[in-house]
Amino acid sequence: MIGKKDIEQYFPELQWIKDEDLRKKVVNVWVEAAKRGGWKSLSDVPFTLLFEKSGLLTDHTKRVVKLAKNVFDARTEDINKDQLIAGALLHDVGKLLEYELRDDGRVTKSEFGKKFRHPVSGSNLAKEYDLPEEVVHIIYAHSKEGDIIQRSLEAIIVNHCDFIDFEIKKSLV
Numbered sequence: 001m002i003g004k005k006d007i008e009q010y011f012p013e014l015q016w017i018k019d020e021d022l023r024k025k026v027v028n029v030w031v032e033a034a035k036r037g038g039w040k041s042l043s044d045v046p047f048t049l050l051f052e053k054s055g056l057l058t059d060h061t062k063r064v065v066k067l068a069k070n071v072f073d074a075r076t077e078d079i080n081k082d083q084l085i086a087g088a089l090l091h092d093v094g095k096l097l098e099y100e101l102r103d104d105g106r107v108t109k110s111e112f113g114k115k116f117r118h119p120v121s122g123s124n125l126a127k128e129y130d131l132p133e134e135v136v137h138i139i140y141a142h143s144k145e146g147d148i149i150q151r152s153l154e155a156i157i158v159n160h161c162d163f164i165d166f167e168i169k170k171s172l173v
């Protein structure tokens with residue numbers, strides 16, 4: 001089982017969240033998503049199924065968190081850093097439910113994932129685990145779901161940082 005310690009080891013970037021309660025909640029959501037998705041190791045979870053050899057979801061997540069922090073550091077607007085980092089860390093956590101590891105070792109879209117994309121399942125799980133509405137919004141709006149609503153500043157940053165990483169990785173396949 002993937003526990004809190006595992007998540008803390010995968011994501012030292014958690015320390016960039018000052019609010020201890022928020023940090024704990026981020027860890028709890030990752031643990032619960034791994035449990036519900038039946039994952040025994042996060043090293044089995046791919047970044048994406050949209051192209052081959054995309055690498056690991058954890059590595060993508062770390063790159064997005066770092067990009068988001070760098071954008072924060074470059075800006076002077078009133079941006080909530082704790083919520084930005086929490087949202088970046090959780091933006092794709094729903095992929096643990098959207099994808100599943102099959103007995104043959106392949107990862108495919110789960111039955112649940114065919115019904116609910118990861119921005120929806122991830123934001124729902126975050127809401128269930130009492131994350132602030134602002135963080136739930138970042139997760140929900142980080143992809144195309146957010147195109148038809150007004151994204152917060154933090155959600156704009158995560159949306160773009162996510163696609164910077166996606167486009168770069170995809171272009172190198």
Ligand SMILES: [Fe+2]
Nearest residue numbers: 060091092162
């Ligand atoms: Fe992502």
